[in-house]
Amino acid sequence: MATMRDVAQRAGVSAKTVSRVLRNDRYVSDGVRERVNAAVNDLQYVPNMLAVTFRSGRDAAIGIAVPDIADPFFAQVVQAVEIQARARQTAVIVTSLGYDADYEQSAVEALLQRRVLGLICCPVSSDQSYLRPWLERTAMVFVDRAPARIVAD
Numbered sequence: 001m002a003t004m005r006d007v008a009q010r011a012g013v014s015a016k017t018v019s020r021v022l023r024n025d026r027y028v029s030d031g032v033r034e035r036v037n038a039a040v041n042d043l044q045y046v047p048n049m050l051a052v053t054f055r056s057g058r059d060a061a062i063g064i065a066v067p068d069i070a071d072p073f074f075a076q077v078v079q080a081v082e083i084q085a086r087a088r089q090t091a092v093i094v095t096s097l098g099y100d101a102d103y104e105q106s107a108v109e110a111l112l113q114r115r116v117l118g119l120i121c122c123p124v125s126s127d128q129s130y131l132r133p134w135l136e137r138t139a140m141v142f143v144d145r146a147p148a149r150i151v152a153d
Contacts, residue, residue, distance in 0.1 A: 002043035010039035024048060059080060061091040063111030065104070065121045066143075069096045074122065077143055090117065101125035112138060125145055 008015045013032060016074040020028050021036040028036075039045070049060070062085055078094055085092045093116065095107045104125045111119060112131075118139035121128075129149040131140065142153050 002045040004045070005016055006043055006046075007036065007039045007045050008145075010043060011035040038096075058093075059115045059117065060089070060091050061114065061116050063114070063119045064086040064092060064094045065097055065108050065111060065119070065123075066094070067097050067099055067124050069094060073144070077120075077122075097122075097124050100126050105130045129153075 003016050004015045008018045011018065012033070013036060015030065015151050016041075017032060018036055022040075052060070057126070062081065064078055064081055066077065068074055069078060075112065078092070082092050093111060093114065095111060097104050097107055101124050104123060107119060108119070109130070112134050116138065118141070119134075120141050120143060122144045123142060124145075125148075127149050128142075128147040131147070131150055131152070135152065
């Protein structure tokens with residue numbers, strides 16, 4: 001699998017220049033942009049999203065936790081979120097909580113530990129106080145049911 005350094009070497013530029021081209025930075029000349037894009041195509045380079053997440057400290061994804069993705073209401077919620085996320089080139093990670101209150105915390109924290117940009121949650125337990133440490137660093141919205149023991153939208 002090709003790396004950004006491989007692309008840079010093929011195009012005769014630095015890895016930083018490859019990064020600028022991939023981000024569509026306007027301060028790259030057309031000639032350099034063409035060479036980098038040709039190298040990307042030749043090497044079939046695919047950006048390593050894990051590395052991007054590591055560098056930025058945030059995943060380019062939104063987490064959604066619902067009781068049952070087969071339920072028509074929650075399926076529509078997930079679909080609406082995916083439509084909006086797609087328009088913003090953001091991935092959506094969905095987890096189905098079931099109606100098991102004991103499973104909610106571990107499932108939701110698994111999403112949050114991925115450093116998602118935000119969380120949309122329909123809680124099934126009667127206590128979301130486990131989310132307090134996450135409230136300041138992750139945007140959260142609750143759907144269908146209000147959260148208990150924390151203050152959130």
